[in-house]
Amino acid sequence: FPEYDIWTQFVTNDLIRALELDAMSNSHAIEVPVGHPDEIDEIFDAISYSKGSSVIRMLHSYIGDEAFRTGMHNYLTKHAYKNTFTEDLWQALGDASGKPVAKVMQTWTEKMGFPVLEVERVNQGSDATVKISQKHFGAEGSDAQWLVPVNACSSESPNETVATIMLEGKTGELAVSNSSGWIKLNPGAVGFYRVKYSASMLDALLPAVYDQVLGARDRLNLQDDLFALAQAGLASTVDALRLTEAYSMESDYTVWLSLSSNISSVSTLLAYSEHKPAMSAFVHKLLAPVLERIGWDSTDGNHLTVLLRSLAIGALGNHRHAKTVEKAHRLFRAHVAGESTLPADLRAAVYSAVLGSNNASDYDELLGLFEKTDLHEERVRLMRSLGAATSKELIERTLKFAVSDKVRSQDTVFVIGSVSAHSSLGRDMAWTFLQDNWKMLFDRYEGGFLLSRLVSSLCSDFVTEARAAEVEAFFAANPAPAANRSIKQACERVRRNATLLERDGAAIVEFLRA
Numbered sequence: 001f002p003e004y005d006i007w008t009q010f011v012t013n014d015l016i017r018a019l020e021l022d023a024m025s026n027s028h029a030i031e032v033p034v035g036h037p038d039e040i041d042e043i044f045d046a047i048s049y050s051k052g053s054s055v056i057r058m059l060h061s062y063i064g065d066e067a068f069r070t071g072m073h074n075y076l077t078k079h080a081y082k083n084t085f086t087e088d089l090w091q092a093l094g095d096a097s098g099k100p101v102a103k104v105m106q107t108w109t110e111k112m113g114f115p116v117l118e119v120e121r122v123n124q125g126s127d128a129t130v131k132i133s134q135k136h137f138g139a140e141g142s143d144a145q146w147l148v149p150v151n152a153c154s155s156e157s158p159n160e161t162v163a164t165i166m167l168e169g170k171t172g173e174l175a176v177s178n179s180s181g182w183i184k185l186n187p188g189a190v191g192f193y194r195v196k197y198s199a200s201m202l203d204a205l206l207p208a209v210y211d212q213v214l215g216a217r218d219r220l221n222l223q224d225d226l227f228a229l230a231q232a233g234l235a236s237t238v239d240a241l242r243l244t245e246a247y248s249m250e251s252d253y254t255v256w257l258s259l260s261s262n263i264s265s266v267s268t269l270l271a272y273s274e275h276k277p278a279m280s281a282f283v284h285k286l287l288a289p290v291l292e293r294i295g296w297d298s299t300d301g302n303h304l305t306v307l308l309r310s311l312a313i314g315a316l317g318n319h320r321h322a323k324t325v326e327k328a329h330r331l332f333r334a335h336v337a338g339e340s341t342l343p344a345d346l347r348a349a350v351y352s353a354v355l356g357s358n359n360a361s362d363y364d365e366l367l368g369l370f371e372k373t374d375l376h377e378e379r380v381r382l383m384r385s386l387g388a389a390t391s392k393e394l395i396e397r398t399l400k401f402a403v404s405d406k407v408r409s410q411d412t413v414f415v416i417g418s419v420s421a422h423s424s425l426g427r428d429m430a431w432t433f434l435q436d437n438w439k440m441l442f443d444r445y446e447g448g449f450l451l452s453r454l455v456s457s458l459c460s461d462f463v464t465e466a467r468a469a470e471v472e473a474f475f476a477a478n479p480a481p482a483a484n485r486s487i488k489q490a491c492e493r494v495r496r497n498a499t500l501l502e503r504d505g506a507a508i509v510e511f512l513r514a
Helices: 006-022 041-042 047-063 065-078 086-097 102-111 199-210 216-231 238-249 254-267 275-295 303-318 322-335 344-355 360-372 378-389 392-402 409-422 423-434 438-445 449-459 467-477 481-513
Strands: 113-126 127-136 148-152 163-169 171-176 182-186 194-197
Touching: 006 047, 006 216, 006 238, 006 254, 006 392, 047 065, 047 086, 047 102, 047 163, 047 481, 086 102, 086 113, 086 199, 102 438, 113 148, 113 182, 113 199, 113 449, 127 182, 148 171, 148 275, 163 171, 182 199, 199 216, 199 238, 199 322, 216 238, 216 481, 238 254, 238 275, 238 481, 254 275, 254 303, 254 481, 275 303, 275 392, 275 481, 303 322, 322 360, 344 360, 344 378, 360 378, 360 392, 378 392, 378 423, 392 409, 392 423, 409 423, 409 438, 409 449, 423 438, 438 449, 467 481
Parallel strands: 113 194
Antiparallel strands: 113 127, 127 171, 148 163, 148 182
16 A cells, blocks of 8 residues: 555654664663663663664665575574574664674664754755764763765655765764765665754755655755754754744654644643734645645545645644534534534544533533443543543543543543643643542553543643652652653653753744744
């Protein structure tokens, strides 16, 4: 099913997810010792799975498809029905490719983190040299280095690798022939690293984003790197927001999924301020034209267009775009009355847009739909949509509902999480609810991954040092060994938010109000 564009979805769902987690000081290496049985579930996270698969994808690009297939065949044949070590796989792939696979991969699997490559172009007539330096992303004072396979594409060959080197030290140079236009590193987003372009190199890439000359993975990768650099203090958040203007004609769902997630992170910073309307207006400006272009009705049946439509309606509904909310209410009323059936792919977005109006009768009708349906998929949609209500009374009802006998225990976490995700009031109330009901929740989920998921979803989006200290103090008094790493990561995210808000908050507001 090439129309699903799985590898572009992989970049968002796995590569970026792993990069975000591995940028934290409370990350871990792919290969890690286990000191306590409760740590086992916790370390099988985005690092083990998503970073693991991402570095294998990078390795595949480095040695080539034929050598990779040959090496895997030889490895499986030689070790059939036997136990193996990581080194056995590297040996087989190295023998098949003639490249130092073990030497390269040890730098990626045995240490946590990844590099950021700072790049600057030096023109030499029709040819160019790109100067590259690497450093540990987000880790000041670290002298860690990686063996980095570096590729590049250019304006003359946007869909092909035109130059490649193995960066073996702190610095290196990449020669690009016959290129008078833009140069982009990491084509196809196969490398597990971030790229910080010089201002001139980044500016040169913007027309290729707007005209979609760059492929979807490269458009996605470019903006995600800049937002990540801003979060790490290596770039300005305002520069990242300005970059979004080049995506005004963007039509790819997966690019928008990443872009909207990054914009949501900025929105989180302003959630406790009086500037939320300015952030919402920014979202309206970006996504209303997207929904206008693709419409509410599915006409071409394209899977990714269906997903983009739901994403746009959901984001515009959450930011109370009047036209979108009005249409959502009309469709919901007709659906409840039995006059027409709301398409399944629109339901979650429409339900959330409707409940955001905080009408108790709408809330009751949604609960009525929950009681009537036998389809679990629909029940999950309805449960998670309840969190979109943002009034104190309805939030209290949702939190009580989440732990009632009407909700399966494995779904409770996601209902509470949806409350936290939709508003600052919901976040505060969900956190208080967790503290007040800790014994019940801990007894229910002790030792399982759902406890880590609950902690992460409820505690990661605060924006003050005081909240981080409060979370630390609570879990110091109420230990949860299976969630220790998630607790530390949540507090790190909160402190990162607080630092970013202090550094860039005023500039973000000035940009939004301009």
